[in-house]
Amino acid sequence: MTQRIEVDPIACDAHGMCAELLPELIELDDWGYPVIANVDIPHQLRPLARRAVSVCPTLALRLRTAAAVTPTPRSRRPLARTD
Amino acid sequence: MVARVLHGIQADPSTFADHLRVHGPLPARGPSQLAVEFERSGLRGRGGGAFPLARKLAAVKRARGRPTVIVNGCEGEPLSAKDGLLLGVLPHVVIDGALSLASTVGASEILIAVNEIEVRTGETVHRALKQRPELRNDRITARVVWTPAGYVSGQETAIVRWCEQGIPKPRFGSPRVTERGIDRRPTLVSNAETAAHAGLIARHGGDWFKQTGTATDPGTALVTVSGAIAAPAVYEIEQGLALNTLLAQAGGCSEPPRAFLLGGYGGSWIDIADTAAVRLSPRELAPLRARLGPGIVYVLPDSACPVAETTRVAGWLADQSSGQCGPCVNGLGAVADELVRVCAGSAGRRALAEVLRWCGLTAGRGACAHPDGAASFVISALRVFSEEFSDHARHGPCDACQWPTTLPTDERTGAIA
Amino acid sequence: MKTYWYLTRSTGAVSLILLTATLVVGIVLVGRVHSEHWPRFMVDGIHRALSLLAIVFLAVHIATAVLDSFAPISLLDAVIPFAGTYRPVWLGLGAAAFDLLLAVAITSALRERLGHRAWRAVHWFAYAVWPLAIVHGLATGSDARQEWMAGIYVACAAAFIIAVLTRVVIGWPDRARLRLAAVGTLAAFAVGLAVWLPGGPFGPDWARRAGTPPSLLPHTISAPRAG
Numbered sequence: 107m108t109q110r111i112e113v114d115p116i117a118c119d120a121h122g123m124c125a126e127l128l129p130e131l132i133e134l135d136d137w138g139y140p141v142i143a144n145v146d147i148p149h150q151l152r153p154l155a156r157r158a159v160s161v162c163p164t165l166a167l168r169l170r171t172a173a174a175v176t177p178t179p180r181s182r183r184p185l186a187r188t189d
Numbered sequence: 190m191v192a193r194v195l196h197g198i199q200a201d202p203s204t205f206a207d208h209l210r211v212h213g214p215l216p217a218r219g220p221s222q223l224a225v226e227f228e229r230s231g232l233r234g235r236g237g238g239a240f241p242l243a244r245k246l247a248a249v250k251r252a253r254g255r256p257t258v259i260v261n262g263c264e265g266e267p268l269s270a271k272d273g274l275l276l277g278v279l280p281h282v283v284i285d286g287a288l289s290l291a292s293t294v295g296a297s298e299i300l301i302a303v304n305e306i307e308v309r310t311g312e313t314v315h316r317a318l319k320q321r322p323e324l325r326n327d328r329i330t331a332r333v334v335w336t337p338a339g340y341v342s343g344q345e346t347a348i349v350r351w352c353e354q355g356i357p358k359p360r361f362g363s364p365r366v367t368e369r370g371i372d373r374r375p376t377l378v379s380n381a382e383t384a385a386h387a388g389l390i391a392r393h394g395g396d397w398f399k400q401t402g403t404a405t406d407p408g409t410a411l412v413t414v415s416g417a418i419a420a421p422a423v424y425e426i427e428q429g430l431a432l433n434t435l436l437a438q439a440g441g442c443s444e445p446p447r448a449f450l451l452g453g454y455g456g457s458w459i460d461i462a463d464t465a466a467v468r469l470s471p472r473e474l475a476p477l478r479a480r481l482g483p484g485i486v487y488v489l490p491d492s493a494c495p496v497a498e499t500t501r502v503a504g505w506l507a508d509q510s511s512g513q514c515g516p517c518v519n520g521l522g523a524v525a526d527e528l529v530r531v532c533a534g535s536a537g538r539r540a541l542a543e544v545l546r547w548c549g550l551t552a553g554r555g556a557c558a559h560p561d562g563a564a565s566f567v568i569s570a571l572r573v574f575s576e577e578f579s580d581h582a583r584h585g586p587c588d589a590c591q592w593p594t595t596l597p598t599d600e601r602t603g604a605i606a
Numbered sequence: 607m608k609t610y611w612y613l614t615r616s617t618g619a620v621s622l623i624l625l626t627a628t629l630v631v632g633i634v635l636v637g638r639v640h641s642e643h644w645p646r647f648m649v650d651g652i653h654r655a656l657s658l659l660a661i662v663f664l665a666v667h668i669a670t671a672v673l674d675s676f677a678p679i680s681l682l683d684a685v686i687p688f689a690g691t692y693r694p695v696w697l698g699l700g701a702a703a704f705d706l707l708l709a710v711a712i713t714s715a716l717r718e719r720l721g722h723r724a725w726r727a728v729h730w731f732a733y734a735v736w737p738l739a740i741v742h743g744l745a746t747g748s749d750a751r752q753e754w755m756a757g758i759y760v761a762c763a764a765a766f767i768i769a770v771l772t773r774v775v776i777g778w779p780d781r782a783r784l785r786l787a788a789v790g791t792l793a794a795f796a797v798g799l800a801v802w803l804p805g806g807p808f809g810p811d812w813a814r815r816a817g818t819p820p821s822l823l824p825h826t827i828s829a830p831r832a833g
Contacts (some may be wrong), residue, residue, distance in 0.1 A: 114654065115514035116361045116556050119640065126645040135550050137519040145687040161647050163635075168362075 108146040110154055110170045117166035124136075124158040124167055132158070190438060191401055193409050194385045195425045198279060202313045205320035208281035215323075216392060223293040224250075225385065229395025231407045236261060236343075236380030237455065239406075239471045241388065245377060248367040249294045252375035259352070260287050262303050262310070262381040263336050263343030265509075267597040268452040268485045269409035271383040273422045276303060277310035280317035283333040283381050285388030287331065288323055294377055299331035299396040301381075302344075302348055306338050318367050340509035344557050345378045347511070358511040361556035381464070382411050402428035404476075406470035409479070416488035416595065417444040432467040435486065444490040449575050450596075452482025453503055455562020457569035458489075478569070482562075487596070492590035496581045498596050499570040500528040505598040506563040517560040520551030524567055533576060534585025541571060541578055609754065610674035615749055617667035619758055622743055624660035625707075625736055626762040631656060632732070633769045637776050654714070661711055664704060672693065693817040696745035703738035706731045736766055737795055744807045745816055763799075 110130065111124075120138035131143045147155050147169075153170060159167040197203070197211030218226070230242040250255050260283060271509040277297065285301045301318075303311040311333050318331050332353060334578075335343050342357035349356040349370045370376025379387070386408060390398050399407040402520050412435065415421040419440025426435055432449070435487040436442065449459045457479045459467060467474070469481055477499060489495060507521035524547050530536035531544070548564035555561075571578055619728065635646065652800045668684040671677070683690035684706060687698035713720055714729040740763065749755040774788045806812065814823055 114361050114556075115516060115554060120513060120515055121646065123645075123647040123650065135513055135516060135520075136523070136547070138694050139515040139519070139554070141554070150370070157647075160718060161650055163650075165718060165725075 108172050109152060109155065110144075110172070111142050112145060112168045112170050113140055114140060114166045119164050119166070121163050123163070123168050127152045127158045127161065131155070146179065173184070179181050190425065191409050191427055192425055193389055194275070194282060194382065194411065195279070195423075200278075202278050202317070204279060205281055205317065208279075208285075211391065212282070212285075212389075216323075216389070216549060218289075218292075218368045218391060220295065222291050223289055224393060225570060226308055226390050227293065228524070230386075230390045230403075231385065231395070232386055232390060232399035233471070233485065234380055235382040235386070235405065235410060237266075237452070242379070242383060245341065245367055245379075246290070246293055248365070249375045249377045253353060254370040254374035255298075256291075256294045256295045256375040256377060257300065257323040257371045258287055258291045258294070259334075259348055259376060260299065260301040260384050261345075261348060261382050262301060262314075263348065264304060264381075264483070265343045266342040266455070266483055266485065267337070267599060268413060268415060268453045268487050269483045270413045270415075271484055273304070273307055275311055275381050275385055275411075276301070277307070277313050279385070280314045281321075282329070282385045282388050284314075285391065286384030286386065287377070287388075288321075288329075289378060289387050289391035290379060290384060291329055294375070294425075296377070297329055298373075299329065300352060301331065301335045302334045302336045302343070302352075304338055305335040309502050311335060313451045323540050337549040340506070341511050341557060341559050344559075346557070348378060348589055349376055356512055357534070359557035360560075362542050382484070385397050403472065405472040409513040410469075410484050412481070412486055414439045414486045414488075415488035416445055416450075418488050420444045426469060428470040429473060432464050432469055432486065435469065436488070442488055444489075444492060446488050447491045447492045447493065447495060448489045450487040451485065452491060453487075453562075454481040454506055454566055455558070456482045456485065457565045458481050458573040459569075460573045490595070492589060493592075493595050494577070494587055495570065495574040496528075496577050496587075497590045498530050498594050499567065499574065500525075501594045503567055503600060505527050505564070506559075506566070507573050510559060511557075514560075515556035516551050516553040518545050520554075521560060521563050524551075524563075528567070531588065532584050532590070534581060535536070536582055537596050538597075539580060545571060610670040611676055613666055614670040614674060615747060617663045617670065618747060619744060619749075619755065621660055621663040621667055622739055622762055623758065624656055624663060625739055626765050628653060628656040628660055629732065629736060629771045630765055631771050633776075636773060644744060657711065657714075661707065664707070668704070679821065691819055692822075693746050695818055696742055696753070699738045700742035703735045703742060703756070706735045710735070740766075744803065745812075763796075767796065786815070 118139060122134055122140070123139055124140055125132045125134045128151065131145070131147065133141045134143050155169060159169055197205070197207070203211070224243070224246060227246060232242045233239040234242060258412050262272045262276045264270075283301075287301065290296070293300050301314050303314060315333050318333070323329070324331050332438055336348065336351055337357050339357055341347055341359060341582060342351065344359045345366055346360040348359050349366045350360055352371050364512065366376045366378060368375055370378075386398070388425060402408045409425050411423055411425055413423050414435065418436065419442070424435060424438060446461055448461060449464060450456060451474065459477065459479055461567065462478065467477065467479075474480055503521070504525040507525040510517045510521055512518055526546050527536060527540050527544050531540050545568060548568050551560040552564040553561060577587075631649060635649055635653055638646070639649075640646070671679050672681050672684065677692045679690060679692050681698060684690075684701055687701040687705070690697050709728055710732050713725050717725045736826070740759065744759065747755070770792050774785050778784050785790050807816075815822070
């Protein structure tokens with residue numbers, strides 16, 4: 107099970123709490139908006155990711171879980187939302 | 190050149206009788222048979238996204254609720270005239286397609302979205318709808334919907350939001366409009382040209398559609414050719430046609446060209462040195478980092494200043510942002526402002542590098558593809574016109590800067606036959 | 607037992623202080639005050655912790671008020687305003703404040719499920735909790751005239767006024783009328799309080815006028831009913 111953080115760019119208001127909590131994965135651009143690394147969240151950072159989602163003042167962050175399947179072109183499953 | 194969608198086109202809007210004379214009656218095919226034909230045809234969207242129609246249809250059919258079909262004729266790209274042409278002169282081809290698509294997904298409602306500036310076009314469509322016998326019952330309704338002029342108003346989720354809430358701005362996130370669109374019912378948004386092709390596929394079948402074009406991009410496509418060209422107009426080409434062939438068909442360049450813009454303001458520039466190999470289909474253009482977009486080829490004359498043109502359009506693109514996403518508003522704004530300084534020669538040493546960095550920072554981080562397209566436009570301009578940009582950064586405006594720019598920046602489509 | 611009486615008064619005062627602190631920290635949050643040593647997610651955590659602490663102290667305040675045998679206050683009076691026998695109006699304000707605070711707290715706990723808009727709509731009521739609480743305290747409390755309690759009231763009121771003014775300055779830069787309305791409401795409340803206090807809780811015979819049941823009134827202050 108892999109997890110990624112996704113931001114709703116319309117809801118995001120550049121509060122920046124996510125980047126404070128998760129600097130390993132989230133950086134702020136020139137205008138304070140989050141640039142999220144396009145990688146799976148390492149296991150040890152998952153609690154912090156959860157917290158970042160919960161603390162966002164506009165609830166702009168979401169966690170997306172993908173079922174980890176050995177990727178062959180035909181069986182590639184779409185990302186499924188859990189949270 | 191083939192004439193499928195544009196077959197039988199006259200100067201005046203075609204009546205239903207004209208349409209039947211040219212194409213014959215629309216055969217009655219059942220929804221499942223239609224779905225098979227669309228799948229077989231490999232038709233992809235002609236609005237710029239090139240999304241496989243069959244997949245969209247399947248998604249709408251899978252979803253719960255009575256679907257709505259929206260024919261997207263908004264055409265916010267100033268350089269594109271094909272959808273306006275189809276709806277204004279050959280409305281029945283589009284209506285054929287809309288009816289076939291509606292039948293395939295079991296829709297009860299067809300909305301034909303027309304840019305509010307194009308009053309005559311909307312009236313033509315309205316009259317054409319009245320002529321259709323298929324609409325004289327309660328099973329399916331069709332009407333014209335006026336959309337506000339604006340570059341992003343024609344985006345898929347923006348149209349749905351406009352119809353529902355009167356806000357012509359994109360939405361973000363799931364579920365997609367194919368699952369939950371207008372009134373929380375599945376919604377199929379189809380570009381007007383796509384619908385026109387669908388109407389022909391409903392008559393002649395999917396295999397017929399594939400008889401021309403390429404294996405990955407079958408069929409024909411409408412391309413708006415404008416700029417320094419002898420006969421600016423909307424042309425129907427077989428996908429994969431060489432760019433030079435199309436230019437010859439359009440009478441050749443009216444002035445010595447400097448570069449070509451493919452795909453509109455969300456597309457990218459191509460140097461004339463590279464055009465020999467250019468074939469017009471999404472697959473063939475991909476290695477050149479270019480896109481046909483909603484079918485646009487613009488010829489920039491040598492006499493124009495590419496820096497001034499790029500700067501003006503970049504400013505327009507920044508203004509056209511729906512203003513919902515920070516990276517887009519700020520990124521495109523910063524790019525536009527800096528390009529103005531570059532053009533005037535008052536920018537710092539690292540200006541062009543910063544512009545490139547901001548473009549990279551903005552692309553992919555908005556709710557829609559607007560910043561991506563704008564970034565592609567600017568990045569390709571900096572690449573193709575690198576000499577002119579460095580020149581302006583160091584020395585300021587050139588002689589050509591004093592003349593008015595040639596690229597149009599209002600939503601009314603360019604002056605095309 | 608006298609203990610309950612002391613506890614309810616003290617926890618009431620502490621609740622007011624905590625409420626004020628929660629509000630102040632909340633406005634620091636809205637103001638996006640930036641500091642390396644105080645990351646904003648931490649300020650957010652402090653805001654939530656203070657509000658939870660306020661609710662805990664409020665719970666004790668209510669419980670001890672109910673348990674105390676002196677005043678006839680039932681548990682229902684704590685959540686249903688204006689229905690009690692002991693100073694119904696003024697106690698009721700406290701109950702109203704508590705209800706609103708509960709609404710804010712519960713929606714905050716369920717924020718992710720409710721969505722941002724719904725949560726935000728209810729959260730605005732937090733600004734109403736404080737004025738209700740302080741009037742409740744002044745009118746129901748028995749220590750209003752004590753120096754230490756008065757000091758607490760003044761400090762909390764000052765903090766509240768500064769916080770709300772700051773909030774108005776931070777927000778709605780394009781809507782002058784809204785800002786004016788907010789400042790006007792605050793001014794009206796402050797003036798209203800200043801006008802009411804001398805003739806109200808600080809005036810003579812307040813316990814009887816506030817609605818204390820006659821049986822509980824001290825006999826030294828007995829005003830004749832007639833005339």
